[in-house]
Amino acid sequence: xxxxxxxxxxxxxxxxxxxxxxxxxxxxxxxxxxxxxxxxxxxxxxxxxxxxxxxxxxxxxxxxxxxxxxxxxxxxxxxxxxxxxxxxxxxxxxxxxxxxxxxxxxxxxxxxxxxxxxx
Numbered sequence: 103x104x105x106x107x108x109x110x111x112x113x114x115x116x117x118x119x120x121x122x123x124x125x126x127x128x129x130x131x132x133x134x135x136x137x138x139x140x141x142x143x144x145x146x147x148x149x150x151x152x153x154x155x156x157x158x159x160x161x162x163x164x165x166x167x168x169x170x171x172x173x174x175x176x177x178x179x180x181x182x183x184x185x186x187x188x189x190x191x192x193x194x195x196x197x198x199x200x201x202x203x204x205x206x207x208x209x210x211x212x213x214x215x216x217x218x219x220x221x
Contacts (some may be wrong), residue, residue, distance in 0.1 A: 151185070151200050159183040163204040165193045170206040 142150045152160055163185045164173070185201060189192035198204070 117119070148197065148200060153196070154183045157181075160203075161185060161201045163187070163193050163198060163201045165198070165204045166206045167198070167204045170204040173205040173207050176205050177201065 155161060158181050158192045160180050162176075162182050165187060185193060185197065193201075
């Protein structure tokens with residue numbers, strides 16, 4: 103498929119057997135059935151990211167850092183690999199140094215409620 107129409111080349115998941123993991127399937131909501139997927143062992147993830155860079159990809163993490171840009175303000179004009187971390191832990195610090203930059207997804211309204219609101 104033409105990249106201009108479908109820029110998603112594939113999704114990559116560190117670890118093995120992601121499609122069979124209950125946490126993954128709960129979050130993916132069957133997307134794993136319709137999107138091309140490539141699994142990379144976590145031990146090879148650094149090498150894989152460097153390989154993408156050599157192929158001309160810009161590596162951008164989806165992570166809140168001091169230098170993160172708002173995702174809504176970024177124009178992706180070149181081939182870009184978006185790197186996402188685990189749901190609660192985010193991208194491990196070891197990989198942040200490999201990235202060309204980070205974007206964060208803006209959140210609006212109440213994003214967490216702990217039941218202990220004090221006025």
